[in-house]
Amino acid sequence: xLKKLLKYDLKYNLKFxxxxxxxxxxFGIITRLFLGFQNSLILHSIGEICNILTIVCIIxxxxxxxxxxxxxxxxxxxxxxxYLTHSLPVSKNSLYLSKVLSSVICLFTSIVVILCTIFxxxxxxxxxxxxxxxxxSLKDIIDTSLIFLIIGFIFATFIQVSxxxxxxxxxxxxxxxxxxxxxxxxxxxxxxxxIILQTFTVIGLLILGLFNNDIMQMxxxxxxxxxxxxxxxxxxxxxxxxxLFIIEYLFNxxxxxKGVNID
Amino acid sequence: xxxLEFKHVCKNFNGKMILKDINLKIPxxxxxxxxGKNGTGKxxxxxxxxxxxxxxxGEVLINGKKVGIESKKIIAYLPERTYLDKSLTVxxxxxxxxxxxxxxxxxxxxxxxxxxxxxxxxxxxxxxKGMQEKVGLVLVMSRDADLYILDEPLGxxxxxxxxxxxxxxxxxxxxxASIIISTHLISDIERILDEVIFIDEGKIILTSDADTxxxxxxxxxxxxxxxxxxx
Numbered sequence: 001x002l003k004k005l006l007k008y009d010l011k012y013n014l015k016f017x018x019x020x021x022x023x024x025x026x027f028g029i030i031t032r033l034f035l036g037f038q039n040s041l042i043l044h045s046i047g048e049i050c051n052i053l054t055i056v057c058i059i060x061x062x063x064x065x066x067x068x069x070x071x072x073x074x075x076x077x078x079x080x081x082x083y084l085t086h087s088l089p090v091s092k093n094s095l096y097l098s099k100v101l102s103s104v105i106c107l108f109t110s111i112v113v114i115l116c117t118i119f120x121x122x123x124x125x126x127x128x129x130x131x132x133x134x135x136x137s138l139k140d141i142i143d144t145s146l147i148f149l150i151i152g153f154i155f156a157t158f159i160q161v162s163x164x165x166x167x168x169x170x171x172x173x174x175x176x177x178x179x180x181x182x183x184x185x186x187x188x189x190x191x192x193x194x195i196i197l198q199t200f201t202v203i204g205l206l207i208l209g210l211f212n213n214d215i216m217q218m219x220x221x222x223x224x225x226x227x228x229x230x231x232x233x234x235x236x237x238x239x240x241x242x243x244l245f246i247i248e249y250l251f252n253x254x255x256x257x258k259g260v261n262i263d
Numbered sequence: 264x265x266x267l268e269f270k271h272v273c274k275n276f277n278g279k280m281i282l283k284d285i286n287l288k289i290p291x292x293x294x295x296x297x298x299g300k301n302g303t304g305k306x307x308x309x310x311x312x313x314x315x316x317x318x319x320x321g322e323v324l325i326n327g328k329k330v331g332i333e334s335k336k337i338i339a340y341l342p343e344r345t346y347l348d349k350s351l352t353v354x355x356x357x358x359x360x361x362x363x364x365x366x367x368x369x370x371x372x373x374x375x376x377x378x379x380x381x382x383x384x385x386x387x388x389x390x391x392k393g394m395q396e397k398v399g400l401v402l403v404m405s406r407d408a409d410l411y412i413l414d415e416p417l418g419x420x421x422x423x424x425x426x427x428x429x430x431x432x433x434x435x436x437x438x439x440a441s442i443i444i445s446t447h448l449i450s451d452i453e454r455i456l457d458e459v460i461f462i463d464e465g466k467i468i469l470t471s472d473a474d475t476x477x478x479x480x481x482x483x484x485x486x487x488x489x490x491x492x493x494x
Binding site for chain 2: 004008015084087
C-alpha cells in the first residue's frame, strides 16, 4: 500500500515541480550561451537577465518544493480530500511515511536539478580554479578536502531542509488540533517546534564541547579554533539533524495515530 | 454480532457537546435513513464511523472491532463534500479506487459513468460540482461493501437526477449489505427506507422500522419528520 500511496504523492508533487525544473534548466542554458558573447552588449545583457532569472528560478524551486509538500499534506489530511485519505484501508503510519518519503524524494530531486543547473550555468575551468585557490588560502583554518567540504555542505543542507519539511508537518498536525484559526496556529506551532529543535542542537553542541575543546572554545573565547573544527561541525550537524529528523518523524506519527478531526 | 454499534459515544467541539451518549446498533441487510435537521449531528455521527473524527468518549465498533483498516475495507463512504483529488481524471480516479479497494468493480463504475454520460477522460477540476458528486457516488456504489454510508447524497443534484441516484443505490448493493443514508430530503428517499433514525441536538430521539412507524402514526415519514422538527 505504501508503494501505491507514494506513487500518487510523487505524481502530484513532481507534476508541478517538473515545470519549474524545465524552466530553470532552460534559463541556465540560455545564461551560459549568452554570457559568452562578451563583444555584443545586447546578447551579453540578455545573458545577465537570464542569469538573474536562473537564480530566481532556483529559489522558486526550493520554496515550491516545501510549499507543495505542505499543501499536499494539509489537503490530504485536513481538506476535502481528507475524507478519502482517512477512509482508505491503509494504516496512519503508511499515510505519514508516504508523505515524508515523497517530500524528501522531491527535495532530493530539486537539489539535484539545482546543482545541475549551477554546473551547466557557471562551470568553467577558470571558475573551478578560482574556488580551489580560494580554498587553498583557507588551509590554515580548514583542515579538510574541498570535495568533502562541498559534499558535506550539500548533505547537511539536504538534511536540514528535510527537517524543515517535517517541522511544517508538525505545525499542521498540532495546529489542526485547535478548534479555530487552524492555519495560524499551524504556523505558530511550526515556529515553536523549530525553536525547540534548535535549542536541542545547541544543547547537543554544548555536550559535545565537554569532550572536544575546539567546540567548547566556540562558546568561551573569541579565538579561532583548530583546523579540524569545520570537519567536526559538519559531521555533528549531519548527525544531530538525522537524530532530530527521526524524533520529529516518531512524534508526528504519534500525533496522527491519536486521530484527526476534520471540519 | 452487529454490523455497526455505537457504545455511549460523545463528541465535543470547542466545549460544545455535538453528540450526547449515542447508543445505536445497525443490523445487516437494511436501508436506514439517518434523519434530522441541518446541524443536529448527522454528519458528525457518520464521520466517527469513517475515522474522520475521533470520539471524545465511548466507542464505535464495526463487526465488533474498533474503526481501523479492517473496517475501512468493508465500508464504502460518500462524504457530503466532493472528496476526490481534483487533479485526477475520472479514469485515474477509477484506477485509484481499483488499487486501494479490493472490492471495487472498475467495469461497473465505467458502465454507470457511461449511463450518466460522463467523460472519463475529463479532469475532475473541470467538472461541475454536480458532476463531481455523481462521479463520487458511482465510485462508492461500485464497491462490493458490507456497509454503504451516504452523507447527503441528494443535496447537490437536481430533482430529475435524484431518482436515477436512488435507483443506482438500490440496484448496486449486495444482499446482506446495509446502507445508511443521511439526509433532510425525506420525501425523496422515503420509498426505499427499511428503518429510520431521528436525530436532534446530538441525541437519537427515535429509531424504528419505517413501515411500523407509518402504520402507528398513520402518515408518511416525511410528515412525521415535519411534526417532530417543527420550528
